[in-house]
Amino acid sequence: MTQHEHPVQTPPRAPSPVHRFGTLAVHAGAPHDPHTGAVIEAISLSTTFAQTAVGQPVGAYEYTRSSNPNRDNFENAVAALEHARYALAFSSGSATTAIVLQSLAAGSHVVSVSDVYGGTHRYFTKVAAAHGVHVTFTPSIELDIEELIRPETKLIWIESPSNPTLSLVDIRAIATAAHKHGILVVVDNTFLSPYVQNPLDHGADIVVHSVTKYINGHSDVLMGVAAFNSDALKERLTFLQNAIGAVPSAFDSWLAHRGLKTLHLRAREATTNATSVAQALEASPNVIAVNYPGLNSHRQRAIAIKQHRKGMGGGMLSFRIKGGKEAAERFCQHTKIFTLAESLGGVESLCEVPSSMTHAGIPKEQREAAGVFDDLVRLSCGIEDAEDLTADALQALEKAVSGAKVNGVNGHA
Numbered sequence: 001m002t003q004h005e006h007p008v009q010t011p012p013r014a015p016s017p018v019h020r021f022g023t024l025a026v027h028a029g030a031p032h033d034p035h036t037g038a039v040i041e042a043i044s045l046s047t048t049f050a051q052t053a054v055g056q057p058v059g060a061y062e063y064t065r066s067s068n069p070n071r072d073n074f075e076n077a078v079a080a081l082e083h084a085r086y087a088l089a090f091s092s093g094s095a096t097t098a099i100v101l102q103s104l105a106a107g108s109h110v111v112s113v114s115d116v117y118g119g120t121h122r123y124f125t126k127v128a129a130a131h132g133v134h135v136t137f138t139p140s141i142e143l144d145i146e147e148l149i150r151p152e153t154k155l156i157w158i159e160s161p162s163n164p165t166l167s168l169v170d171i172r173a174i175a176t177a178a179h180k181h182g183i184l185v186v187v188d189n190t191f192l193s194p195y196v197q198n199p200l201d202h203g204a205d206i207v208v209h210s211v212t213k214y215i216n217g218h219s220d221v222l223m224g225v226a227a228f229n230s231d232a233l234k235e236r237l238t239f240l241q242n243a244i245g246a247v248p249s250a251f252d253s254w255l256a257h258r259g260l261k262t263l264h265l266r267a268r269e270a271t272t273n274a275t276s277v278a279q280a281l282e283a284s285p286n287v288i289a290v291n292y293p294g295l296n297s298h299r300q301r302a303i304a305i306k307q308h309r310k311g312m313g314g315g316m317l318s319f320r321i322k323g324g325k326e327a328a329e330r331f332c333q334h335t336k337i338f339t340l341a342e343s344l345g346g347v348e349s350l351c352e353v354p355s356s357m358t359h360a361g362i363p364k365e366q367r368e369a370a371g372v373f374d375d376l377v378r379l380s381c382g383i384e385d386a387e388d389l390t391a392d393a394l395q396a397l398e399k400a401v402s403g404a405k406v407n408g409v410n411g412h413a
């Protein structure tokens with residue numbers, strides 16, 4: 001290391017939890033009410049909290065934007081599950097991304113993997129530049145990280161697995177390279193949830209989630225969270241959380257906390273279901289390729305085995321269907337259990353065509369370079385029964401592909 005490079009000071013890590021994931025999911029950040037004994041926390045809707053003298057609030061709270069009991073409890077629970085010392089909740093996953101980017105000084109440079117969540121790509125390309133932060137995208141970060149780092153590079157942004165092609169990044173390898181130059185590594189862990197992967201354990205500095213997906217898990221709350229170990233980040237991001245005010249309501253914090261208590265059960269079931277569907281699709285002559293990190297055929301299966309709990313693949317997969325865009329669209333209309341809709345990570349299974357829906361905003365050339373072809377279908381497996389989901393996917397596949405033959409759409413099938 002040369003003298004002008006500043007290594008990241010490794011912050012103290014969170015103490016190793018005594019209990020395992022399921023126990024923490026149910027009990028972390030869930031104290032009984034000391035006054036009533038209520039086992040489930042009350043929803044604290046009050047926006048302001050009484051003070052006994054000027055500057056002397058009765059308890060820990062003054063004004064709800066700065067902090068409130070429900071948000072605190074949710075943040076404590078996420079911190080425990082991500083093996084972090086701190087977690088901060090925001091009004092959405094997108095607000096979380098925005099605040100992490102806004103914590104950088106004007107003139108900072110960021111390196112990001114190419115196939116990030118569509119909204120993240122939009123923020124990086126259309127908003128960050130307005131406050132002088134510039135982002136370089138790379139489809140092969142493990143290979144070219146050293147070349148892409150500039151003196152002003154401050155952050156590396158990873159999604160693993162990526163959306164919607166489910167490619168993986170070796171977090172430890174990137175963190176090791178980044179830390180030599182004093183650069184922080186952020187991992188968007190939305191697709192796996194803290195049950196399947198804990199990025200801080202692999203050297204990441206910040207882990208972010210769209211809580212809207214697996215953590216809440218019931219498709220009825222929009223929220224985000226960031227978790228980390230460093231005191232300096234705690235100070236800066238807490239300041240921005242309050243100053244910008246993109247915070248979740250007490251009610252949403254309570255709902256998301258309720259959802260999180262069953263995360264381990266849902267994540268296991270979603271993995272079982274996605275594995276079954278992925279295997280069935282892979283065996284079908286109507287499928288060109290399946291992207292699922294739980295399959296041995298996944299090109300980066302070794303990373304999944306190293307980084308994911310028991311090598312689990314999670315609930316998300318995507319596949320290329322024979323018959324092009326039309327077949328992909330027909331597939332999503334023929335499913336009876338998978339609902340055609342954006343989003344993911346809920347108890348109910350969803351399907352979508354990224355090129356015309358979630359990733360429509362990314363120019364076609366860039367999209368295809370990242371593997372997002374028009375015939376790609378993305379599935380979010382919920383917690384229904386594996387047999388039913390697999391049968392549903394196979395019957396929709398059959399109809400979608402034979403439809404192309406019958407109607408001769410595009411002349412290929």
Ligand SMILES: *Cc1c(COP(=O)(O)O)cnc(C)c1O
Nearest residue numbers: 092093094117188190210212223
């Ligand atoms: C949904 C999503 C986001 C954005 O979260 P919102 O809660 O919708 O703002 C960010 N990253 C990933 C991977 C997502 O799936």
